Every structure is written in structure tokens, then in C-alpha cells.
Amino acid sequence: MTFDHEAFINEVYDIVRQIPSGRVLSYGRVAELAGWPNYARAVGRAMKEAPLTLNLPCHRVVNSQGRTVPGWHQQTILLMSEGVSIKDNGCVDMKKAEWQMDNY
DNA sequence: CGACTGACTCGAT
DNA sequence: TATCGAGCCAGTC
Numbered sequence: 179m180t181f182d183h184e185a186f187i188n189e190v191y192d193i194v195r196q197i198p199s200g201r202v203l204s205y206g207r208v209a210e211l212a213g214w215p216n217y218a219r220a221v222g223r224a225m226k227e228a229p230l231t232l233n234l235p236c237h238r239v240v241n242s243q244g245r246t247v248p249g250w251h252q253q254t255i256l257l258m259s260e261g262v263s264i265k266d267n268g269c270v271d272m273k274k275a276e277w278q279m280d281n282y
Numbered sequence: 283c284g285a286c287t288g289a290c291t292c293g294a295t
Numbered sequence: 296t297a298t299c300g301a302g303c304c305a306g307t308c
Contacts, residue, residue: 181304181305183305204290204291205289205290205291206290206291209290214304216290216291216302216303216304217290217303217304217305218289218290218291218303218304219288219289219290219291219303219304219305220290220304220305221289221290222288222289222290223288223289223304223305223306224289225289226288226289236289239289240289241289241290241291242290242291242292243290243291243292245289246289247289248289249289250289253289267296269296284308285307285308286306286307286308287305287306287307288304288305288306290302290303290304291301291302291303292300292301292302292303293299293300293301294298294299294300295297295298295299295300
């Protein structure tokens with residue numbers, strides 16, 4: 179099974195598009211759902227290169243520790259306005275905000 | 283081919 | 296919380 183970058187990217191976009199408002203997903207989780215665990219970094223690239231025309235809620239994707247994209251503070255604002263709990267240190271409270279399929 | 287980098291993750295300190 | 300180190304994968308030079 180060889181890695182198909184294009185197919186993977188499309189899977190990622192598809193998954194990110196389904197993240198409900200007020201919920202977030204980690205890069206690793208997205209990679210896992212896309213069928214390729216350990217490809218978190220590829221997900222990060224996908225987000226960075228994602229065409230804005232797709233209007234992907236990429237602000238709902240953070241790393242496993244709940245940290246937001248370096249240099250993009252607006253992301254935190256967007257998440258807060260959607261009801262995502264942000265800790266005092268500016269990190270997302272993954273315990274509550276991480277998207278679990280069971281409550282979807 | 284080797285070295286470096288990054289919107290990563292996990293565990294240890 | 297912050298920082299490391301090791302493991303991870305693809306891109307770039």
C-alpha cells in the first residue's frame with residue numbers, strides 16, 4: 179500500500195469539513211480517520227496549503243496538546259466564538275472540545 | 283544521498 | 296507550563 183498524497187489530502191479535507199462547530203480535532207486524529215496513522219505532519223501541510231476557496235474550518239484542527247497554530251492568534255478567537263473552551267494559557271481544553279464520534 | 287525543517291505526538295523531566 | 300529527546304513523514308536544497 180503506497181501513500182497517495184492527493185487521495186490522502188482529499189480525505190483530510192473531507193474529514194475536516196465534517197467537524198461540528200464547537201468541536202476540534204488533532205492532526206493525528208485526522209490522519210488516523212483518513213486511514214494513515216502517524217501522518218499528522220502531512221495533515222499540517224494539507225491545512226497550510228489548503229485552498230481558501232474550500233472554506234475549510236481548519237481553525238478546528240489543533241495539535242494533540244490543544245495548542246493552536248503559531249502566529250495565528252485569530253484561531254483562538256474563532257474557536258472561543260464557537261463555544262470551544264480555551265484555557266487561561268490560550269490552549270484548547272481538549273478534554274471537553276475534542277470531537278468524539280459518540281456525541282455526534 | 284544526506285541534512286534540515288515543520289500548523290506532529292508521546293513520554294520524561 | 297516549558298523544554299527535551301526520540302520517533303514520525305514528506306518537502307526542499
